[in-house]
Amino acid sequence: MKFPDDQDEPAAAPAPTFGRHCRLLLLLTSTSLALTLAGALAFISKDSDLPPYMLLTGAGLGLALVSCTWEIARLRRITRAHALAMVGTNDGMWEWDPISKELKVGKRLLNILGYADNFLGNTGQWIELVHPDDRAGYNEAVATHLKGLTPHFYHEYRVRAEDGAYRWLAARGVAQRNGRGVARLMAGSITDITERRADEARIRYLAHHDALTGLPNRGQLMEQAPRLIARAAGRGDMLGVLFVDLDRFKTINDAMGHSVGDILLKGVARRISEALRPLDQVYRQGGDEFIAVLPEIRGASDAGHVAERILEAITRPMREAGLELHTTATIGIALFPADGGDTETLLRNADTAMYAAKARGGANCHFFSEQMNERLQRRVSLEAALRNAIAAGELELHYQPQVSVSDGRVVGVEALLRWHHDGCFIPPDHFIPVAEETGMIHAIGDWVLDTAIAQAACWHAEYALPPRIAINLSPRQFWHGGLAQGILQRLHNHKVPPESIELEVTESVLIQPEGPAIGELRALRQHGLHLALDDFGTGYSSLSYLRNLPVNRLKIDKSFIFPLAGSHTENPEDAAAIVRAIIAMAHSLSLSVVAEGVETTEHLHALRHMGCDLYQGYLLSPALPARQFAETFLRPA
């Protein structure tokens, strides 16, 4: 039997049920023709031996012949329409006999799968091609329809094509049943839905994965973690949750650009994945945060080892796109069941542990402990109080004199921020990092600039030879741009000469030598402001930075001054050698030097001997409130 197909002549192609009708009609037609002929001959030859019922039967069958011929014509019309419809569709046709298991498929279907004609003979061969994972579902869908439980048969499944790849097919069809409802034939069509399935899979993938790194995203984490926790609980296993956060990623991103930041994140994602055990899974939580879930660990040390491997992998220099990138990470670890019984608690506690590790300088890992929660509580209340500090009038600037080593004249003053909250003094080393992390440093930095420049204007009006005021700037204050403009505007508003202001920056402002900060600093320098490099010796202390920088002063960090003298000093000669070298180098670059933390006359003598220009320290005075500073150190005009 031929099956309608686009290559076939449509009129010649019988419909699925046409063959059976045809055979029946042929039988009826030939019988009736024989009987009618016999009857007619008997009548003509007047041979009345022929019984009359034969004549009657012949006539009846003659009538049947006419109606059958008419029926054939009708079926042919239907068949032609059926075949034309097949030609018009893009679908592959099939017909299947549930009893003999004989299967017939159209050329279109064979084309979809890339097989030659008559490749498939029976159900068994077809089932062989169905994807093993889809066989049970397919068989069930067919059986359900054969039993009459579904009005139509519809099923989507994968079938192996000639090239070995699986194609997704949507099969639809319907069974023809006999009077007792038993299916005698099933026929229908098949559509290739491989593209649609691929699109759907891609959409699903995008919804569950981070587009940049390709890692499963937070949504996936929140979906999968509860299952992993439940499984661990069922088996009595431990499970580790690692909160991985890159150190100083924001600085890198801002200084080197987002495209470099993206390259770094992709590299980090790959490195973390490689450092994990096959069972583990890493998710991108967002930004520079990654979460690793470690099922089936035997104890804290297993989680610790994985964390160490991740840290080590991230720390190795990354060579990507012609760049050499360096970064470190900090990891907080929470364990199930000890540190939490559900996803939220475990994530929160791993996050808390990560913060505790950051507070220790980062680039390490830390297990969660209950005390951390208390520390976190303190930090949260500090943040809340700081948010309100400016409005509550709790901030104040104190001023510490900077004195010429050679003649003891007060030539400068450093403005240092003081915060009194609820009757307590909170040191700037505690709250400035919080202000920097939360971005509050912008408002606080603006307040410092306003206050210090207004103070300069006041001293200029009231005192003879007012000292230059040194103001500390946090690197983050440069991020938004416009810092130089804002400072110049304030100087203009208060009629303060730019030369009477010095700005103290640390080397971290210069991660990228040609970044925005350098431009702003150059502009400020060109307008006559002074620039000092603070905490020299504690950071990169790169000479090439120094040469490119528009600074006129170096400040030697107090940690280098303390060892110059005093009972705690193990090796004052080494300390002196370092300070002497810094001073010589600064002078060779035409920079003057301020030593901070000068507490004793021994310190001062040593510095004088080395040719240091200025000093500040408790030897002369701590930072004082503005009025007290003026009374002690300034002479009315």
Ligand code: C2E
């Ligand atoms: P810094 O800029 O290195 O400031 C010098 C620090 O040394 C000040 O601490 C000062 O009080 C202290 N100091 C001065 N002389 C001596 C001494 O003889 N012995 C000892 N042991 N310490 C001395 P302070 O005021 O606690 O400030 C700490 C840090 O907070 C500053 O370090 C600075 O980095 C930051 N900071 C302070 N005020 C501001 C501000 O207005 N803006 C910004 N961005 N940071 C500030």
Ligand code: CA
């Ligand atoms: Ca300073």
Ligand code: CA
């Ligand atoms: Ca300093």
